[in-house]
Amino acid sequence: MSEPSDLVIAYLERLYRHRALIAAAYHQGEIEADDETVQPRGLKELRRQRTLIPLGEDRFRLASSLTRHLNEVLQKEQLFAAVGGQIADLATRLPWLVDDALKAGLEGRTEDLDLYLDAFRDAVFELADQIEQSLQTLRTLTDTHFAGVRTLAEKQRQNTWYIQRAERIGEALKALQTGELMERLDEEPVVAELAVVFRRQIRERVPEWRASLLDITDILKNYLYRLRRIEPAGRRLRAFQLFLRRHPDYVMPDIDEWPELPEWAKRAAPLQLLAHPDLQDGATAEALSEVVVTLPVASNPIQRPPRIGALIAEDTPASTILTIAPRLDQVALRRFIAALPPDGQSVSALAWKRAQRDLLRLDDALWLHGLLHEATLGRRRNARLRFEPLIGAVSHPLSGNIVVHDVQVSRVQTPSGGKT
Structure with a gap:
């Protein structure tokens, strides 16, 4: 054999x-x-x-x-292809095969049980192949916009047909995801070996299939909406094409000779034209002067605020003069330099600042940073001042940070013993 x-x-x-x-x-x-x-x-x-x-x-x-x-x-494109035609039948067949396998197992018919188990596996693989092929076909048709047909009416019928097919596939996928078939396979020991096949081939892939199907359905519905919107314009174009075929010698009249504009010419909003006089053209100087004479005198002339750096006239009111007050750290620096003892004794900048009640709101870090910056400027008032920062230990020798706890400032004494 x-x-x-x-x-x-x-x-x-x-x-x-x-x-x-x-x-x-x-x-x-x-x-x-x-x-x-x-x-x-x-x-x-x-x-x-x-x-x-x-x-x-x-x-x-x-x-x-x-x-x-x-x-x-x-991948030959067909008109009204039966996409997903067998998916619902195959999904309905699976519970029947499980019932027959359970019955054969209870009655001890091992040969029939093996036949039902093999038939269930074949049906699962065939169902997975059908779903994959149907989604691939729908995706191809969606991307090509039904290239197999050319007329607008045929494209609409094709689109409506495949939307219905996509909805049928969606109902079958919903039944596979929400049905009790997986629970029965897990609970019955006779068909427990089928649970792995059904889970890998169907149950775990249903979410991906449903997401792809929803994407395809949205594209089909949007495309059908666009087709229905352009249908009136398509009818008008076909009617105009038929008119030109029947009257090949037709010449459109000059629009300037029409007593009034037709309705179709009023569909678009007219252009908003703005006129600007050409002051460089000498031919328009006389006409512009006549227009200027007829203009009324402005009652409230426009007053623009003065620009920064512009000179202010003497009669400018005081309210327009802007007085800039020095910052708190600048005031503190001047007072600190003036308070340094003339004998060259060093003074702690942080201790001096904390002793001044009106400077308590000045941040310590900002105060020390201002002193260190002042030491690097090289101004004349700092020529005889010595700034000695008190540097503390850092967390790591390679960190690169310098921690300053305080700054000692003193006056540099001249050789004669006097201050500068």
Whole structure:
């Protein structure tokens, strides 16, 4: 007895031997027996294998199952393709197979149980393939905007058809996700081995499939909305095209000769034109002077505020003069330098600042930072001052930070002992 694999190999070899006849039947749609290129022996073998289906006495076409497989492989676009036609049937078939497997297990029919388990696995893989192929076909049709048809009415019918097919697929996916099939597979020991196959092939991929289907459905609905919006304009263009075909000598009249603008010319808003006089043109000087004489005198002339750095007239009111007060750290620096003892004794800047009640709101860090900055400026008033920062220890020798706790300031004594 031949093995099943030998039968498959023999069938594939037979198809390969008559590959030219199968390709002709697929591309032409049908073949005739009296054709010179058709071999009677090949025609007879393919008919016996039900690869060719008779259409009449001497006419044959390719079997629908093989034609559908070639369409999927070659990604041939079809009008009103049955996308997802078997998904609902396969999803409904799975619980029946589980029921029959449980019944066979309870009755001890092991051979029937194995058959039902194999049939469930095949149905799961076939269902997953159907969903993947259907979503891929819908995505291709969506991206190409139904390139197989050209008229606007046909595109609308195609779009409506595939929206309905997408909704049917969505209902089947919802039933697979919310059904009790997974719970039954986990609870019944007889069919527990099927839970892994169903979970990996169907249950874990349903969220991804539903997200892709929602994206496709939104694109189809938006495209259908756009088609319906441009439908009136398309009808007008077709009517105008028909008018030009019937009247090839038609010439559009000059719009300046019309007594009034037609309605179609008023659809667009007119351009807002702004006129600007050309002051450099001497021809318009006389006309502009006549216009200026008729202009009324402005009662409230525009007064612009003075710019920064501009001179202020003597009669400018005092309210417009801006007085800039020195900052608190600047005031504290002047007072601190004036309070330094003349004998060259160093004074702690931080202790002096804290002793001044009106300077308590001055931050210590800001005060010390201002002194260190003052020491680097090299001003004349600081020429005889010595700034000695008290540097403390840092957290790490390689940190690069310098911590200043205080600054000691003193006057530098001259050789004669006097202060400067």
